Amino acid sequence: MKKTKDNQVELIDVFVGLAQATRCCRQDTAFCGGVTFHQFVILDAVAKNKELKISDLHSLLAVEKSTTTRLLNPLLAKGLLNKAKSISDSRAFVLKLTKNGRETHHRVQTCLEDFFSKVAGNLPAGQQEIILQAVQTFISAIKNASGTFNCCS
Protein backbone atom coordinates (compact mmCIF):
# COMPACT_ATOMS: atom_id res chain seq x y z
CA MET A 1 0.00 0.00 0.00
CA LYS A 2 2.77 2.36 0.90
CA LYS A 3 4.36 1.65 -2.41
CA THR A 4 1.24 2.53 -4.33
CA LYS A 5 0.83 5.69 -2.36
CA ASP A 6 4.39 6.70 -3.12
CA ASN A 7 3.92 6.00 -6.77
CA GLN A 8 0.89 8.16 -6.84
CA VAL A 9 2.52 11.04 -5.07
CA GLU A 10 5.43 10.96 -7.42
CA LEU A 11 3.32 10.54 -10.48
CA ILE A 12 1.05 13.47 -9.77
CA ASP A 13 4.17 15.58 -9.33
CA VAL A 14 5.52 14.32 -12.62
CA PHE A 15 2.28 15.09 -14.38
CA VAL A 16 2.19 18.58 -12.90
CA GLY A 17 5.79 19.09 -13.95
CA LEU A 18 5.00 17.95 -17.45
CA ALA A 19 2.08 20.33 -17.63
CA GLN A 20 4.35 23.16 -16.53
CA ALA A 21 7.22 22.27 -18.83
CA THR A 22 5.15 21.64 -21.93
CA ARG A 23 3.46 24.98 -21.54
CA CYS A 24 6.07 26.27 -23.96
CA CYS A 25 4.41 24.08 -26.60
CA ARG A 26 1.02 25.48 -25.87
CA GLN A 27 -1.14 25.82 -28.86
CA ASP A 28 -1.86 29.48 -29.04
CA THR A 29 1.68 30.63 -28.28
CA ALA A 30 4.08 31.14 -31.12
CA PHE A 31 6.75 28.51 -30.78
CA CYS A 32 9.29 29.70 -33.29
CA GLY A 33 9.08 32.07 -36.20
CA GLY A 34 5.43 32.91 -35.71
CA VAL A 35 4.39 29.27 -35.87
CA THR A 36 2.73 27.39 -33.04
CA PHE A 37 3.84 24.00 -31.86
CA HIS A 38 1.02 22.16 -33.58
CA GLN A 39 1.59 24.11 -36.75
CA PHE A 40 5.23 23.12 -36.76
CA VAL A 41 4.31 19.50 -36.13
CA ILE A 42 2.08 19.62 -39.16
CA LEU A 43 4.67 21.31 -41.36
CA ASP A 44 7.28 18.83 -40.21
CA ALA A 45 5.06 15.83 -40.87
CA VAL A 46 4.30 17.10 -44.35
CA ALA A 47 7.98 17.76 -44.98
CA LYS A 48 8.94 14.26 -43.96
CA ASN A 49 6.21 12.36 -45.78
CA LYS A 50 5.30 12.47 -49.39
CA GLU A 51 1.59 11.90 -49.85
CA LEU A 52 0.64 12.76 -46.29
CA LYS A 53 -3.11 12.73 -45.92
CA ILE A 54 -5.11 14.84 -43.54
CA SER A 55 -6.31 11.75 -41.75
CA ASP A 56 -2.71 10.90 -40.91
CA LEU A 57 -2.58 13.97 -38.74
CA HIS A 58 -5.38 13.05 -36.37
CA SER A 59 -3.31 10.55 -34.45
CA LEU A 60 -0.11 12.55 -34.73
CA LEU A 61 -1.74 15.57 -33.17
CA ALA A 62 -3.98 13.41 -31.02
CA VAL A 63 -7.06 15.51 -31.78
CA GLU A 64 -10.48 14.97 -33.23
CA LYS A 65 -10.65 15.22 -37.01
CA SER A 66 -12.59 18.47 -36.93
CA THR A 67 -9.78 19.98 -34.91
CA THR A 68 -7.27 18.84 -37.51
CA THR A 69 -9.29 20.68 -40.14
CA ARG A 70 -9.17 23.81 -38.06
CA LEU A 71 -5.50 23.56 -37.21
CA LEU A 72 -4.81 23.20 -40.89
CA ASN A 73 -6.81 26.23 -41.92
CA PRO A 74 -4.32 28.96 -40.94
CA LEU A 75 -1.51 27.10 -42.69
CA LEU A 76 -3.54 26.83 -45.86
CA ALA A 77 -4.64 30.44 -45.56
CA LYS A 78 -1.04 31.57 -45.17
CA GLY A 79 -0.11 29.59 -48.24
CA LEU A 80 2.34 27.31 -46.48
CA LEU A 81 0.51 24.17 -47.52
CA ASN A 82 -1.37 22.86 -50.50
CA LYS A 83 -4.32 20.53 -50.42
CA ALA A 84 -4.97 18.23 -53.39
CA LYS A 85 -7.41 15.41 -53.81
CA SER A 86 -5.76 12.05 -53.47
CA ILE A 87 -5.78 10.03 -56.65
CA SER A 88 -6.11 6.76 -54.80
CA ASP A 89 -9.02 7.91 -52.64
CA SER A 90 -11.02 10.87 -53.73
CA ARG A 91 -12.45 11.40 -50.26
CA ALA A 92 -8.99 12.18 -49.00
CA PHE A 93 -6.63 15.11 -49.47
CA VAL A 94 -2.89 15.00 -49.83
CA LEU A 95 -0.83 17.77 -48.27
CA LYS A 96 2.26 19.37 -49.77
CA LEU A 97 4.53 22.18 -48.68
CA THR A 98 4.55 25.23 -50.90
CA LYS A 99 7.80 27.08 -51.57
CA ASN A 100 6.86 29.45 -48.79
CA GLY A 101 6.03 26.49 -46.59
CA ARG A 102 9.42 24.89 -47.19
CA GLU A 103 11.14 28.13 -46.30
CA THR A 104 9.08 28.56 -43.18
CA HIS A 105 9.68 24.98 -42.15
CA HIS A 106 13.39 25.42 -42.56
CA ARG A 107 13.43 28.68 -40.68
CA VAL A 108 11.45 27.29 -37.77
CA GLN A 109 13.57 24.18 -37.69
CA THR A 110 16.65 26.28 -37.28
CA CYS A 111 14.97 28.18 -34.50
CA LEU A 112 14.03 24.94 -32.80
CA GLU A 113 17.55 23.65 -33.04
CA ASP A 114 18.60 26.42 -30.71
CA PHE A 115 15.93 25.50 -28.22
CA PHE A 116 16.60 21.79 -28.40
CA SER A 117 20.32 22.34 -28.05
CA LYS A 118 19.65 24.20 -24.86
CA VAL A 119 17.44 21.43 -23.56
CA ALA A 120 20.00 18.77 -24.45
CA GLY A 121 22.71 20.90 -22.91
CA ASN A 122 20.80 20.96 -19.65
CA LEU A 123 20.83 17.18 -19.42
CA PRO A 124 23.71 15.55 -17.54
CA ALA A 125 26.58 14.92 -19.91
CA GLY A 126 26.71 11.41 -21.24
CA GLN A 127 23.18 10.59 -20.12
CA GLN A 128 21.16 12.31 -22.80
CA GLU A 129 20.29 9.14 -24.66
CA ILE A 130 19.32 7.23 -21.53
CA ILE A 131 17.13 10.04 -20.33
CA LEU A 132 15.36 10.50 -23.62
CA GLN A 133 14.73 6.79 -23.85
CA ALA A 134 13.32 6.82 -20.34
CA VAL A 135 11.00 9.65 -21.29
CA GLN A 136 9.85 7.68 -24.32
CA THR A 137 9.20 4.67 -22.12
CA PHE A 138 7.19 6.85 -19.78
CA ILE A 139 5.20 8.24 -22.68
CA SER A 140 4.36 4.74 -23.85
CA ALA A 141 3.30 3.78 -20.36
CA ILE A 142 0.89 6.71 -20.22
CA LYS A 143 -0.50 5.95 -23.64
CA ASN A 144 -1.09 2.32 -22.80
CA ALA A 145 -2.69 3.21 -19.50
CA SER A 146 -4.93 5.73 -21.22
CA GLY A 147 -5.82 3.18 -23.83
CA THR A 148 -7.22 0.64 -21.45
CA PHE A 149 -8.51 3.18 -19.04
CA ASN A 150 -9.15 6.10 -21.31
CA CYS A 151 -7.72 8.34 -18.66
CA CYS A 152 -10.40 8.16 -16.00
CA SER A 153 -13.32 8.31 -18.31
Add this chain to the structure above:
Amino acid sequence: MKKTKDNQVELIDVFVGLAQATRCCRQDTAFCGGVTFHQFVILDAVAKNKELKISDLHSLLAVEKSTTTRLLNPLLAKGLLNKAKSISDSRAFVLKLTKNGRETHHRVQTCLEDFFSKVAGNLPAGQQEIILQAVQTFISAIKNASGTFNCCS
Protein backbone atom coordinates in the same frame (compact mmCIF):
# COMPACT_ATOMS: atom_id res chain seq x y z
CA MET B 1 26.66 18.87 -36.64
CA LYS B 2 25.36 15.37 -37.03
CA LYS B 3 25.02 15.13 -33.30
CA THR B 4 22.96 18.26 -33.07
CA LYS B 5 20.77 17.11 -35.90
CA ASP B 6 20.16 13.81 -34.15
CA ASN B 7 19.32 15.55 -30.93
CA GLN B 8 16.80 17.67 -32.68
CA VAL B 9 15.16 14.79 -34.45
CA GLU B 10 14.81 12.88 -31.26
CA LEU B 11 13.67 15.84 -29.27
CA ILE B 12 10.89 16.82 -31.62
CA ASP B 13 9.64 13.26 -31.43
CA VAL B 14 9.76 13.38 -27.67
CA PHE B 15 7.85 16.63 -27.61
CA VAL B 16 5.24 15.26 -29.97
CA GLY B 17 4.96 12.16 -27.83
CA LEU B 18 4.53 14.27 -24.74
CA ALA B 19 1.81 16.29 -26.40
CA GLN B 20 0.03 13.08 -27.34
CA ALA B 21 0.43 11.42 -23.97
CA THR B 22 -0.51 14.41 -21.86
CA ARG B 23 -3.68 14.86 -23.83
CA CYS B 24 -5.33 12.85 -21.12
CA CYS B 25 -4.61 15.78 -18.77
CA ARG B 26 -6.12 18.24 -21.12
CA GLN B 27 -7.93 21.05 -19.47
CA ASP B 28 -11.42 20.68 -20.72
CA THR B 29 -11.63 16.92 -20.39
CA ALA B 30 -12.84 15.42 -17.15
CA PHE B 31 -9.87 13.66 -15.65
CA CYS B 32 -11.53 11.75 -12.85
CA GLY B 33 -14.86 12.11 -11.13
CA GLY B 34 -15.99 15.05 -13.20
CA VAL B 35 -12.93 17.09 -12.34
CA THR B 36 -10.40 18.30 -14.86
CA PHE B 37 -6.68 17.91 -14.43
CA HIS B 38 -6.11 21.51 -13.44
CA GLN B 39 -9.02 21.38 -11.06
CA PHE B 40 -7.55 18.36 -9.37
CA VAL B 41 -4.17 20.03 -9.15
CA ILE B 42 -5.82 22.94 -7.38
CA LEU B 43 -7.79 20.74 -5.00
CA ASP B 44 -4.68 18.74 -4.26
CA ALA B 45 -2.58 21.81 -3.60
CA VAL B 46 -5.19 23.18 -1.24
CA ALA B 47 -5.46 19.81 0.50
CA LYS B 48 -1.73 19.64 1.06
CA ASN B 49 -1.15 23.21 2.18
CA LYS B 50 -2.79 25.08 4.96
CA GLU B 51 -3.06 28.75 4.14
CA LEU B 52 -2.61 28.32 0.43
CA LYS B 53 -3.03 31.63 -1.33
CA ILE B 54 -4.36 32.14 -4.81
CA SER B 55 -1.04 33.59 -5.87
CA ASP B 56 0.65 30.31 -4.98
CA LEU B 57 -1.28 28.68 -7.78
CA HIS B 58 0.04 30.80 -10.63
CA SER B 59 3.38 29.05 -10.76
CA LEU B 60 1.97 25.64 -9.93
CA LEU B 61 -0.43 25.79 -12.83
CA ALA B 62 1.99 27.84 -14.91
CA VAL B 63 -0.69 30.26 -16.03
CA GLU B 64 -1.33 33.97 -15.89
CA LYS B 65 -3.03 35.16 -12.74
CA SER B 66 -6.27 35.96 -14.53
CA THR B 67 -6.41 32.37 -15.69
CA THR B 68 -5.97 31.19 -12.13
CA THR B 69 -8.98 33.26 -11.16
CA ARG B 70 -11.00 31.63 -13.87
CA LEU B 71 -9.86 28.11 -13.16
CA LEU B 72 -10.85 28.68 -9.57
CA ASN B 73 -14.33 29.94 -10.36
CA PRO B 74 -16.00 26.62 -11.12
CA LEU B 75 -14.55 25.09 -7.96
CA LEU B 76 -15.88 27.95 -5.88
CA ALA B 77 -19.22 27.82 -7.66
CA LYS B 78 -19.50 24.10 -7.00
CA GLY B 79 -18.76 24.74 -3.35
CA LEU B 80 -15.61 22.65 -3.27
CA LEU B 81 -13.45 25.53 -2.08
CA ASN B 82 -13.74 28.49 0.22
CA LYS B 83 -12.07 31.83 -0.25
CA ALA B 84 -11.26 33.93 2.80
CA LYS B 85 -9.25 37.10 3.14
CA SER B 86 -5.82 36.44 4.50
CA ILE B 87 -5.23 37.97 7.89
CA SER B 88 -1.60 38.66 7.16
CA ASP B 89 -2.27 40.37 3.83
CA SER B 90 -5.69 41.68 3.09
CA ARG B 91 -5.07 41.81 -0.62
CA ALA B 92 -4.71 38.05 -0.67
CA PHE B 93 -7.17 35.21 -0.28
CA VAL B 94 -6.60 31.93 1.49
CA LEU B 95 -8.17 28.81 0.04
CA LYS B 96 -9.70 25.98 2.03
CA LEU B 97 -11.47 22.78 1.06
CA THR B 98 -15.09 22.55 2.07
CA LYS B 99 -16.51 19.27 3.31
CA ASN B 100 -17.72 18.61 -0.20
CA GLY B 101 -14.30 19.56 -1.51
CA ARG B 102 -12.56 17.10 0.79
CA GLU B 103 -14.88 14.35 -0.33
CA THR B 104 -14.38 15.19 -3.97
CA HIS B 105 -10.63 15.36 -3.55
CA HIS B 106 -10.62 11.97 -1.91
CA ARG B 107 -12.82 10.44 -4.53
CA VAL B 108 -10.76 11.79 -7.40
CA GLN B 109 -7.56 10.74 -5.70
CA THR B 110 -8.82 7.19 -5.53
CA CYS B 111 -9.72 7.36 -9.18
CA LEU B 112 -6.27 8.65 -10.02
CA GLU B 113 -4.62 5.88 -8.04
CA ASP B 114 -6.08 3.42 -10.52
CA PHE B 115 -4.71 5.37 -13.43
CA PHE B 116 -1.30 5.88 -11.89
CA SER B 117 -1.07 2.24 -10.94
CA LYS B 118 -1.64 1.34 -14.53
CA VAL B 119 1.02 3.77 -15.68
CA ALA B 120 3.50 2.47 -13.13
CA GLY B 121 2.60 -1.08 -14.07
CA ASN B 122 3.49 -0.33 -17.67
CA LEU B 123 7.01 0.68 -16.72
CA PRO B 124 9.68 -2.04 -16.78
CA ALA B 125 9.81 -3.77 -13.42
CA GLY B 126 12.53 -2.46 -11.16
CA GLN B 127 13.12 0.64 -13.23
CA GLN B 128 10.20 2.79 -12.18
CA GLU B 129 12.22 5.05 -9.96
CA ILE B 130 15.00 5.53 -12.47
CA ILE B 131 12.57 6.36 -15.21
CA LEU B 132 10.59 8.82 -13.15
CA GLN B 133 13.78 10.53 -12.10
CA ALA B 134 14.86 10.75 -15.70
CA VAL B 135 11.56 12.34 -16.59
CA GLN B 136 12.00 14.86 -13.80
CA THR B 137 15.47 15.66 -15.07
CA PHE B 138 14.07 16.16 -18.54
CA ILE B 139 11.35 18.44 -17.18
CA SER B 140 13.96 20.56 -15.44
CA ALA B 141 15.99 20.76 -18.60
CA ILE B 142 12.99 22.06 -20.52
CA LYS B 143 12.15 24.57 -17.85
CA ASN B 144 15.67 25.90 -17.73
CA ALA B 145 15.87 26.10 -21.48
CA SER B 146 12.57 27.93 -21.59
CA GLY B 147 13.75 30.25 -18.89
CA THR B 148 16.75 31.56 -20.73
CA PHE B 149 15.13 31.26 -24.09
CA ASN B 150 11.48 31.69 -23.20
CA CYS B 151 10.68 29.00 -25.70
CA CYS B 152 11.43 30.80 -28.94
CA SER B 153 9.94 34.09 -27.97
Add this chain to the structure above:
DNA sequence: AAAATATAGTTGCATAATACAACTATTATG
Protein backbone atom coordinates in the same frame (compact mmCIF):
# COMPACT_ATOMS: atom_id res chain seq x y z
C1' DA C 1 4.68 60.83 6.49
C1' DA C 2 3.76 61.42 1.62
C1' DA C 3 4.68 59.72 -2.81
C1' DA C 4 5.87 56.29 -5.82
C1' DT C 5 6.00 51.52 -6.73
C1' DA C 6 4.78 46.84 -6.36
C1' DT C 7 1.64 43.03 -5.51
C1' DA C 8 -3.03 40.32 -5.13
C1' DG C 9 -6.82 39.63 -7.47
C1' DT C 10 -10.80 40.56 -10.83
C1' DT C 11 -12.93 41.70 -15.10
C1' DG C 12 -13.39 43.17 -20.08
C1' DC C 13 -11.98 41.72 -24.30
C1' DA C 14 -10.39 38.97 -27.96
C1' DT C 15 -8.68 34.66 -29.65
C1' DA C 16 -7.42 29.71 -29.98
C1' DA C 17 -8.38 25.05 -29.16
C1' DT C 18 -11.46 21.68 -28.73
C1' DA C 19 -15.14 18.09 -29.01
C1' DC C 20 -19.51 16.44 -30.61
C1' DA C 21 -23.05 16.00 -33.82
C1' DA C 22 -24.78 16.43 -38.27
C1' DC C 23 -23.71 16.62 -42.90
C1' DT C 24 -21.67 15.39 -47.90
C1' DA C 25 -19.06 12.57 -50.64
C1' DT C 26 -16.75 8.49 -51.47
C1' DT C 27 -15.20 3.71 -50.62
C1' DA C 28 -15.64 -0.92 -48.79
C1' DT C 29 -18.37 -4.93 -47.44
C1' DG C 30 -22.27 -7.85 -46.89
Add this chain to the structure above:
DNA sequence: CATAATAGTTGTATTATGCAACTATATTTT
Protein backbone atom coordinates in the same frame (compact mmCIF):
# COMPACT_ATOMS: atom_id res chain seq x y z
C1' DC D 1 -27.12 -3.34 -54.76
C1' DA D 2 -27.72 -2.11 -49.90
C1' DT D 3 -25.48 -1.17 -45.79
C1' DA D 4 -21.79 0.29 -43.31
C1' DA D 5 -17.48 2.62 -42.84
C1' DT D 6 -14.23 6.44 -43.80
C1' DA D 7 -12.45 11.35 -45.15
C1' DG D 8 -13.36 15.73 -44.38
C1' DT D 9 -16.14 20.09 -43.28
C1' DT D 10 -19.12 23.03 -40.70
C1' DG D 11 -22.41 24.45 -36.91
C1' DT D 12 -22.45 24.99 -32.17
C1' DA D 13 -21.00 25.48 -27.64
C1' DT D 14 -17.48 25.39 -24.17
C1' DT D 15 -12.97 26.05 -22.02
C1' DA D 16 -8.60 28.00 -21.71
C1' DT D 17 -5.85 31.66 -22.27
C1' DG D 18 -3.25 36.14 -22.19
C1' DC D 19 -3.13 41.08 -22.03
C1' DA D 20 -4.57 45.34 -20.41
C1' DA D 21 -7.01 48.05 -17.29
C1' DC D 22 -8.76 48.41 -12.87
C1' DT D 23 -9.30 48.33 -7.39
C1' DA D 24 -7.37 47.64 -3.16
C1' DT D 25 -3.66 46.93 -0.20
C1' DA D 26 1.29 46.64 0.97
C1' DT D 27 6.09 48.04 0.48
C1' DT D 28 9.71 51.09 -0.61
C1' DT D 29 11.67 55.50 -1.52
C1' DT D 30 12.33 60.12 -0.78
